[in-house]
Amino acid sequence: MPATAIVGGQWGDEGKAKVVDFLMSDHDIVVRYQGGANAGHTVVTDGNKFAFHQIPSGILNSGVIGVLGNGMVVNPFTFLDELKELTSRGIDTIGRLYISSSAQVVMPYHIILDSIDESELEDRSIGSTGKGIGPAYSDKHSRHGMRAGDFLLGKEDLHALVRDKVEYANRMLDMHNAPTLSARKVASDFVNIKDEITPMIKDTQLMMSRWNADGKRIMLEGAQGTLLDIDHGTYPYVTSSTCTVGGAVSGSGVNISAVDRVIGIFKAYTTRVGNGPFPTELKDRHGEYLRDKGNEFGTTTGRPRRCGWFDLVAARYSASVNDLKEIALTKLDVISGIPKIKICVAYEIDGARIEDFPSSYDILNRCRPIYDEIEGWEDTKLGSDFASLPDNARNYIKRIEKELGVNASFVSTGPGRKETILRNKQPVL
Ligand code: IMP
DSSP states (O other), rough: OOEEEEEESSSSSHHHHHHHHHGGGOOSEEEEEEBBTTOOOOOOOOTEEESSSSGGGGGSSOOOOEOTTTTTTEEHHHHHHHHHHHHHHTTTTTTSEEETSSSSSOOOHHHHHHHHHHHHHHHGGGOOOOSSSHHHHHHHHOOOOOBBBGSOOOOOHHHHHHHHHHHHHHHHHHHHTOOOOOHHHHHHHHHHHHHHHOOOOEEEHHHHHHHTTTTTOEEEOOOSSSGGGGTTSTTSSSSSSOOSSHHHTTTTTTTGGGGGEEEEEEEEEEEEEESSSOOTOOOOOHHHHHHHTTTOOOTTOBBOOOOEEEEEHHHHHHHHHHTOSSSEEEEEEGGOOOOOOOEEEEEEETTEEOOOSSOOOHHHHHHHHEEEEEEOOOOOOOOOGGGGOOHHHHHHHHHHHHHHHOHHHEEEEEESSSSSEEEOOOOOO
């Protein structure tokens, strides 16, 4: 069961879905391995734009089996909305979309607790997407969560289970002086969707073993990015899941030895949504230029993304955490036409130069970027052939490859499938 893991290299929104979509034809199964409705994965195919939140974007390829993996926190109500939207647009997923019975369920009170957490943090708030992700993972780890497999209970037992969970959560809401929920009403809402959702809930671990035996090829679709990882990211300004390559294994149930390809996805510059340190952030007209040209607004929340130059310090760290040999560099077209492009090679802190990414957000907050300046290239259509790129664009890609010790086997020069450069694997420069 050889598997390809797609991992975000920065703070998310790197264009993972385009890479998944592009490579999907060589795969039989796609598994989303972490996160939930906080993600927004956009795919443009034949001029049609699809935005995915919980369903793996690889499902767009007909014949592919899609799985919401055990590492996810799934909101069953918005999942069904997303599914209806997909079906109405002609994507038939019947019999080829499953939810792991071990995936956690995002409950209505998780969404309320998320917003309470954020407002209590005041100016230290994370900038959460408000989808209940943090509280849902908290309940998973404190073993209070509901799992998708609980939908398989009889209706009365499901009603009782949800009632219990809501009553427990109501005590928390009460402690925060927030209005409590009607346990009966919430339980009835769950019972009402039971018949619709149950056929999709499977023991996907068992299915993985069967797919393994059948030699199927698996795509492991990540959400968010390495710098938002709960352990390896800029804690506490992170999401609550494992976005790094380890999460691809634990959150899907794939055999670790099956993962024979890990592709780190990086934008040709950097963006971040929400709060937290971002050393190369541009708060001036250059940042606005990148935001406008790159259409840097959140797919899930519509929030403007913070934009900045490519950060080699952070990217080297990300390449190291995920043991990357191969990357995809996306949105190269967005930095075309900038006469001088900056690239951050090191940080300066308290008069000292450092080249390693600090693990403390407080230290990172105080780091100032040290830049190299690189000649830009004209704003022309970049096409799909590496050799035809302007010299300076090729030099920019080679510089990143060299610094990270990776091959950029995939370069995206626009949103469409055709605006993609596929390069043969080459020795690291
Ligand atoms: P949460 O995952 O909603 O709790 O948000 C935690 C942090 O992760 C916030 O800064 C969010 O903006 C960020 N975040 C969550 N999901 C995404 C994503 O898909 N792309 C980019 N940032 C994200």
